[in-house]
């Protein structure tokens with residue numbers, strides 16, 4: 001490399017500059033009148049969760065495209081990394097779980113109607129996984145930009161569409177969800193094809209991919225469950241700041257993005 005180019009590369013770039021640290025570290029603004037490190041923790045965990053959701057969305061979008069394009073090793077690597085990201089999010093929730101409820105109540109009133117229920121990225125994440133919950137998608141709290149992103153996600157194929165494309169490209173007879181919902185014979189074929197895939201491991205990598213998707217689904221369900229337990233410990237039977245509450249959260253722990261892959265377990 002010539003000296004001029006090397007100077008150009010090492011030039012004005014600093015650690016703080018690359019990471020926009022000045023802006024980043026000025027974004028933790030407490031709402032209450034007597035802010036403490038407990039409120040800081042609450043804000044940091046939420047912000048970090050949003051950053052990790054951004055990463056998971058980017059990885060899973062690429063994973064879906066890799067499945068559609070037949071690059072199964074890449075899809076596998078990215079689905080597994082997104083699963084690790086979900087587990088890191090889960091660890092952040094454990095930090096809040098240990099936040100004493102008597103500390104949380106000091107700043108909770110200041111949150112007013114602000115709730116994770118209004119996280120547009122979380123809704124995008126669900127949609128990409130193939131989970132459609134219409135009632136959660138039309139919220140007054142969403143900005144025009146967030147609505148646009150959600151609509152775009154709804155139009156785009158999800159991870160299961162990617163898996164179907166990869167399976168069909170390898171010659172598997174795997175009907176889609178609409179077909180399976182309308183036709184019991186197609187539904188049986190889904191189970192039979194998946195059972196065959198699980199028992200033979202053929203074609204290679206597709207079974208690994210199916211298991212990686214189950215692993216991701218499982219990590220999300222555990223995270224949902226931890227969220228419910230954590231919220232239970234903080235607010236018990238009080239309504240949530242978004243108006244739904246803890247029982248709602250416990251119910252969400254039953255949600256599965258890839259029900260076909262769970263159902264087939266009963267036949268193995």
Ligand code: HEM
Nearest residue numbers: 046049115116117122231234240241242243244245246252
């Ligand atoms: C003291 C801590 C927390 C409590 C008590 C709590 C409580 C709740 C409750 C009760 C709901 C249901 C909606 C409502 O009634 O508001 C909810 C939803 C949600 N919260 Fe939390 N939460 C806490 C921390 C977090 C953190 C750190 C995040 C990370 C961003 C988060 C993300 C979410 C998301 C994404 C939903 C929507 C879940 C769904 O609709 O399936 N929450 N939370």
